[in-house]
Amino acid sequence: MNLAPKFGPIIVFLFAGAPAAAQTAVDVVRVVSKAVERQVKLPGEFQPYMAVPIFAKVSGFVREVSVDRGSSVRRGQLLATLEAPEMQAQIVEAESKAQALDLQRAEAEAKLAAAQSTYERLKAASATPGVVAENDVIVAQKTAEAALSLVRSYENSIKAAQAQVQAVKDLGQYLQIRAPFEGIITERNVHPGALVGPGAGSTPLLRLHQISRLRLVVAVPEALVGGIVKGAQVPFTVPAYPGDTFHGVVSLAAHDLDEKTRSMAVELDVRNADLRLGAGMYPEVQWPVRRPQPSLLVPPASIVTTTERTFVIRVSNGVAQWVNVGRGARVGDLIEVFGPLKEGETIVRRGTDEIRDGSKVNVQPEKNQESE
Numbered sequence: 567m568n569l570a571p572k573f574g575p576i577i578v579f580l581f582a583g584a585p586a587a588a589q590t591a592v593d594v595v596r597v598v599s600k601a602v603e604r605q606v607k608l609p610g611e612f613q614p615y616m617a618v619p620i621f622a623k624v625s626g627f628v629r630e631v632s633v634d635r636g637s638s639v640r641r642g643q644l645l646a647t648l649e650a651p652e653m654q655a656q657i658v659e660a661e662s663k664a665q666a667l668d669l670q671r672a673e674a675e676a677k678l679a680a681a682q683s684t685y686e687r688l689k690a691a692s693a694t695p696g697v698v699a700e701n702d703v704i705v706a707q708k709t710a711e712a713a714l715s716l717v718r719s720y721e722n723s724i725k726a727a728q729a730q731v732q733a734v735k736d737l738g739q740y741l742q743i744r745a746p747f748e749g750i751i752t753e754r755n756v757h758p759g760a761l762v763g764p765g766a767g768s769t770p771l772l773r774l775h776q777i778s779r780l781r782l783v784v785a786v787p788e789a790l791v792g793g794i795v796k797g798a799q800v801p802f803t804v805p806a807y808p809g810d811t812f813h814g815v816v817s818l819a820a821h822d823l824d825e826k827t828r829s830m831a832v833e834l835d836v837r838n839a840d841l842r843l844g845a846g847m848y849p850e851v852q853w854p855v856r857r858p859q860p861s862l863l864v865p866p867a868s869i870v871t872t873t874e875r876t877f878v879i880r881v882s883n884g885v886a887q888w889v890n891v892g893r894g895a896r897v898g899d900l901i902e903v904f905g906p907l908k909e910g911e912t913i914v915r916r917g918t919d920e921i922r923d924g925s926k927v928n929v930q931p932e933k934n935q936e937s938e
Contacts, residue, residue: 589884589926590921590925590926590927591927591928592879592916592921592928593914593915593916594913594915594929594930595864595865595912595913596913597863597864597907597909597913598900598909599863599910600860600861600863601857601860601861602855602861602895602897602902603855603856604895604897605854605855606790606852606853606855607851607852608784608786609849609850609851610782610783610785610802610834610848610850610851611782611783611846611847611848612780612781612836612843612844612845612846612848613782613845614775614777614780614845615778615779615780616776617773617774617775617776617845618746618747618773619770619772619773620645620743620770620772620773620774621771622740622743622764623737623740624650624653624737624738624740624764625761625763625764626648626649626650626741626761627759627760627761627762628646628647628648628756628757628760628761628762628771629647629648630758631645631646631754631756631758631771632645632646633646633772634754635751636752638748638750639745639748639749639751639774640745640748641748642744643745644742644743644744645743645745645771645772646742646756646771646772647741647742647743648742650738653737653738653741654738656734657731660727660731663727664731667720667723667727668724670720671720671721674713674716674717674720675717677713677716678710678714678717681710681712682714684706684710685706685707685709685710688702688703688706689703689706689707743772745774747774747776748776749775749776750774750776750777750841751774752773752774752845753772753773754771754772755769755770755771756771756772777838777841777843777845778837778838778841779836779838780835780838780843780845781834781835781836782802782814782834782835782836782849782851783831783833783834784831784832784833784834784851785824785829785831785832786829786853787829788828790853790855791830792857792858793854793855793856793857794816794819794830795816795856796819797815797816797817798815798816798854799815800813800854801813801851801852802814802834802849802850802851803850803852804847804848804850805848806842807842812836812843812849814851815834816832816833816834817834818833819832819833855895861894861902862903862905862908863897863900863901863902864878864901864903864913865900865901866896866900866901867916868914868915868916868917869893869901869903869917870917870918872919875888875890876891877889877890877917878903878905878907878914878917879921880911881913881914882911884927884928884929885924885925885926885927886914886923886926886927888923889905889907889913890906891903891904891905892905914927
């Protein structure tokens with residue numbers, strides 16, 4: 567059956583050439599470069615600038631304690647007095663030995679004078695032949711030399727005895743315990759009548775801290791170590807004084823990372839003349855972060871994150887290029903990025919993985935960068 571006349575001719579339209587796919591229209595912005603300074607909150611701990619446990623150097627009984635917990639003391643101030651009667655006996659004994667040796671030296675000097683006189687007379691007589699035997703002269707000479715050696719021996723013994731006397735007297739000075747520096751007594755563990763001494767136990771009599779000047783120790787993470795600036799003023803707050811801001815000066819750095827925490831101990835010098843702050847407090851430090859060179863900044867919406875990579879889309883001669891970047895800190899309305907970008911390069915304002923790497927894009931007029 568011929569159906570052609572019933573349905574009419576079949577018309578087929580052929581296009582000589584299909585138009586190219588429409589290019590994606592994109593808004594673009596410029597990569598900004600500027601120095602970035604920000605602050606990170608880090609915990610810290612106050613330590614006294616100087617701290618010392620005070621022990622007794624000599625054994626004795628506590629006669630008096632002149633200070634108590636919280637007492638403010640100056641350098642050299644008397645803190646406690648001990649008494650040791652046997653020490654006075656040791657001084658008397660040492661002085662007696664020195665006096666006895668002095669008497670023995672006087673006797674030896676007298677014998678030396680007699681021996682030297684005998685030797686000189688025999689030597690003078692020996693000038694006449696046959697008057698004195700030569701052997702008698704030699705014996706007299708040796709006797710005088712022995713007497714001289716004995717005198718010198720007593721002189722050395724006397725010096726040693728006198729040094730012993732002075733040593734015992736110097737040791738007696740430790741019966742008065744004085745402050746090695748100005749500070750605050752933070753601990754008292756003895757009272758009058760207590761027996762103390764080097765071997766009386768490990769508990770100190772007193773504990774002295776200098777807190778008019780404090781060390782603020784901050785554990786700075788490894789990633790922020792490069793921004794440490796010696797002499798920089800750093801603000802911090804403490805829970806005891808809400809609303810108040812204090813400042814410390816970066817003074818010391820350990821230059822060594824803790825293996826467990828991967829952080830470096832940094833010390834801030836804090837003046838505390840009014841004693842408002844105390845050792846053991848845990849302040850919150852507003853740690854400054856400074857890059858050694860200007861940072862590259864882009865809008866947050868320009869950064870594309872997939873399961874495989876983080877990138878921005880750079881536009882060069884109308885072609886999209888995926889550029890891998892690392893994300894840094896937020897700086898106002900922009901975000902710090904690290905990667906093979908340069909200041910002033912053009913990137914897509916709203917990045918998406920639908921804009922394929924190498925595809926053609928239609929760039930719209932640039933707008934001012936603003937929060938996305």
